[in-house]
Each structure stands twice: as C-alpha cells, then as structure tokens.
Amino acid sequence: GSEMNDIEEYTNKEIKSKQSSKLEGIAKGKNVIYISAESLQSFVIDKKVNGKEITPFLNDLIDDSYYFENFYHQTEQGKTSDSEFIVENSMYPLSRGAVFFTHSQNEFNAVPEIIGKYGYTSAVFHANNGSFWNRNVMYDTLGYDHFFDEQYYDVNKENSIGWGLNDKAFFKQSMKYLNNLKEPYYAKFITLTNHFPFELPEEKQNIDKLETNSKTLNQYVTTVRYMDESIKKFFQHLKDSGQYKDSVIVIYGDHYGISQYHDAATSKFIGKEIRPFEHTQLQRVPFIVHIPGHEDDRVISKPAGQIDMKPTILNMLGIENQKDIQFGTDLFTNDQDPFVVLRDGSFISENYLYAKNVCYDRETGEEVESKKCEPLKKKAQKELDYSDSIIYGDLFRFYDFKNKQMDLNKAEK
Ligand code: GP9
C-alpha cells in the first residue's frame, strides 16, 4: 500500500499544480474520433518531394486545428499497442514486451471505461486479425464496447495493400458500422497501409519516391501520401453522413516508421546530422485536434506526448478527472513546466533535451553541462518506475478511485 501512496502523492501534485483548461467542456456530449495514423512522423509534415506536398490534406487540416509540433510518441517494443496503452491510460508502456500481451488481465482505469459511465459508446475499428497484439482480450479489459476487426470488412486481393485492407476501403467500409453506433461515441480508427515496408503499387503512387540510399525511406513518402488521401476521404464520409459537425477529430502518429538504421538517408532528407538530439526530435509524431466550427486554432510548441492525451480529451469532454492516477497533463492548460519522458529515459523539458547521457539545450541543440539535466533525469526515472510498479504489481486492483485510497477488500470482489 505505501508505494501506492507515494504514487498517488506524486501524480496528485502533478495534476493539482496545473491551471484549468480553456477548452474545458468544449467537446461535451460530442463524438470523439481518434485516428491512429500508422508510422506517421512529424518530419514529413509540410515537406515536399519534387514540388508536391507529402501530406497536403493534413497540412491544410493543421491550419484549421490545434497542432502540437513538439509532440512525442512514447512507445517501445509494443509499437501500435503501446501507443494505444499510453493513450487510453496515461501511463508508460513497459521497457520490454507489450503490456497488451503481458498484463491484459490487470485492472486499469482506461478512457473507454471512464466515459462509458457518462453514456459514451466506445469502439475500435481496425481491419486486421483481432488477436493481433492480443487486442481482442485487452480491449475488453480497457472497457471497449465494440471491436470491428478484420471479420467485419470485405477484404480481397483488389482492395488490399501490404498488411491488408487498404486505408481508403477501410474508412469507407467502416462508415456503416460508425453510422449505427449509439451517440455520443468514442471511436478509434487504426490505419494500416503506411506500415513497414511501405510498398504501394505504382499506379496508386501520387507522389515521387525519394532518391536516397534507403529504399524504405524512399517508399515511405508514397504510403504516407496514400494515408493522407485516405484520411481526406474519411473526412468527406463524415461530412456526407452528417457526423462531422457533431464530432471532435483527433489524429496522432502511433510511433516512428523510419528507424535509426536509415539515419544516413533521413539525415540527407532533413538536412541535418543525426546526433542523439536529432534522433529524439525524430520521435515527434503529429498530434492534431480538430474541432469543427471552432475558430481559435493554432500551433502549440510546448513539449507534449501521447501520455497527455487522456487528461486532455477527458477535460475537453468536461469529465471531472481529478481522482485519476495518471502521468500526463491536460495540454490545454497553461503549463509552465512541460515535461515529456520517453520510454528509454530520454526526456524533453521546456529548456532541455536529454538523450544518451547527453544534456542539450532544447532551443539550440547545443550540448550543455550534464548537471543541468540531473534533477529532471531523476524525475523521469521516478515516473517510469512508478508506472512500472502499477503494472507489475497490478496496483489498481486494490485501488478505489472514487475515494482515492487502497481498498484491500476490492481485489476479493
Ligand atoms: C497491426 C498494426 C500494426 O494490427 O497495428 O502494428 P505495429 O507493427 O505497427 O505495431
């Protein structure tokens, strides 16, 4: 019990020190649509290949949305499933293995379960085998009402690319299920076409490949473009079905697509030498919050991460969440002290970026004395350890969220 008290005190202090959000309740009663954009990294946003934008739709959408340009994925070996775990729980994934496999029987306090109590229907749409990443088991644990997996889709040779159903057919075929969900809903769409090895039939390529020494990076831009076109079509489907205006649409990259093995090529593309500083900056993925009819939209530069999505979205829905145990913060609060920890212990604060034992000035990228990063290094490790303890000890099994206390009888029930 005493470790849980420490964790509670730590997360409480973090939550309490933040001011209230200016977007609190803005999405109250609205549908929430998440698009988990496979392998989408920020370095392709607003970039061109031979004069053509790689992500024309997203670039335009960003102008009409909140866009976090310093938003980091925090995943490890569990890849997409880690991103899902982080986003739903505001906790860190494990440093090895995937929580979706190793701790699917734990007690959690995930978003689908919380908002279910406020009348929300929750659903995941993903046209892959339902047992991939143990999703069919873990989604029950997280409190999802529906999982539209591969079985719900008409998948054939003509409409498949790479790993399975192409994203355009995926969004199109999803609409009949989405239209039948009881509103308000919380629906997560997980795309698939922009997955390694990023192979797209020639006739579907609407942008030139890059010409670096990495075939992977060269092809990546073509599948990113395909995903961008698919998301554009999805927005049109939502408008046609009348759901667009009643929804808040959130798009985020799940994890990197281009690994460090391609650093030479990536370096050429971004025009920078890749040190641990740049490697960490390459872990940025887009995070776009689009609120139809909302005007006050802009680019936000403070460091943020996937772990912040749960508190951010819950506050937008006007769901009081002070009693949660979480490691993220509502990104729409005026947080003077942003802090993002990556699973390998790297971190990004307002002033510093720490990676591979080097402390950098975040603004200039220059190395600074390592003692400047020391206190935050300890804090980062503490957060990761606390989160690990909850998972390894299944501590929520004994925790009463309503009264914020350990309840040893709870596990018996
Ligand atoms: C598989 C899809 C891709 O269903 O989520 O998984 P990944 O390899 O990116 O973790």
Ligand code: MN
């Ligand atoms: Mn993925």
